Amino acid sequence: MPTGVHLRDARQQLFDAAERVLLHAGPSALTSRTVTDEAGVAKGVLHRHFADFDAFLTDLVLDRAAKLESQAAALRASVGTGTVADNLAAALTTIFGPVPLAIIPLITFRDELRGRLRRARPGGGMAILAQATTAISAYLTDERELGRIVADADIDSLTLSLVGGGHLLFADRESGPPTTVALTRFVTTAVRAVTPHPR
Template sequence: MPTGVHLRDARQQLFEAAERVLLRAGPNGLTSRAVTDEAGCAKGVLHRHFSDFDAFLADLVLDRAARLDRQADALRESAGTGTVADNLTSALVTLFGPIPVAVIPLITFRDELRARLRKARPGGGIAILAEATSAVSAYLTDERELGRIAADADIDSLTLSLVGGGHLLFADRDPGPPTEAAVGRLVTAVVQGAVRP
C-alpha cells in the first residue's frame, strides 16, 4: 500500500525537504529516509526520480548553485551604484545564506558527491563557493572598468580574500550568522586599498 501524499513537483519537493533536514540535522542527518520522511512520501519516490541518493544530492547542489546566478546578476547590476563595500557586503550576506552554507560541508564530506559534481562541472571547485567566487570576481572587474577600483588592483586576490573570509565568517553559525556590520568590516578591510574615492 502506498504511503505519504502525492507530490506534484516531486524533485523540488524532495529538494525542499532535503534543505529542511540539512538545516535541522546537518550533513550527517541527511539520509534518503530522512528526506522522504520530511517530504511525507515513500522512499521509492526518491528512487523513481534519481538513480541513487548521491545522484539526488548532486542534482540538489547543482540546482541550488544555479539559483545563485540570480544573486550574481544583481551584484553585477549594482556596479557603479552605491559604494563598493556596501554592494559587496550585501552580496556576501545573500551568497552565504543558510542553504549555501549548509551545502558546503555536505560537498566537503561526501567523496562520491564531489566526484559527481566534478563530472557535471568540469574545472573543479566546490559548487556554491565557485559561484560566489565567479560573482565577486565579475563584479570587481566591472567596478575596475568603471574606475571605482584601481586599475592595478589584483582582482583574483581580492576575490579570494572576500569569498574565503566571508565563508569563514558564515561557516560557524553558532550562535547565528554574523551581523551585517561584521561582514562590512571584513569587506572594508579587504577592499580599502583598492577602492578609488
C-alpha cells in the same frame, strides 16, 4: 507511507525536504530516509527519480547553486551604484545564507558527491563556493572598468580573500551570521587598498 500519491513536482518536493533537513539537523543527518520522511513520501519515490542517493545530492547541489546565479545577476546590476563595500557586504550575506552554508560541508565530506559535481560541470566540485567566486570576481572586474577599483588591482586575490573570509565569518552555525558592523568592517578593510578614494 502511501506509495500511490501523485506528486506534482516530486523532484522539487524532495529538494525542499532535503533543504529543511540540512537546516535543522545538518549534513550528517541527510539520508534518503530522512529526506523522504520529511517530504512525506515513500522511500521509493526518491529512487524513481534518481539513480541513487548521490545522484539526488548532485542534482540538489546543482539546483541550489543555480539559484545563486540570479543573486549574482543582482550583484552585477549594482555595479556603479552605492559603494563597493556595501554592495559586496550585501552579496556575501546572500551568498552565505543558511542553505548555501549547509550545502558546503555536505560537498566537503562526500567524495563521491564532489566527483559527480566535477563531472557535471567545470568547477562543480566546490559548487556554491565556485559560484560565489565567479560572481564576486565578475563584479570586481566591472567596478574596475568603471574606475571604482584601481586599474592594477589583483582581482583574483581580492576575490579569494572576500570569499574565503566571508565564508569564515558566516560559517559558525552556533553563533549565527556576523553582525552588520563586523561584516562591513571586514569588507571595507579588504577593499580599502584597491578603491581610489572612499566610496
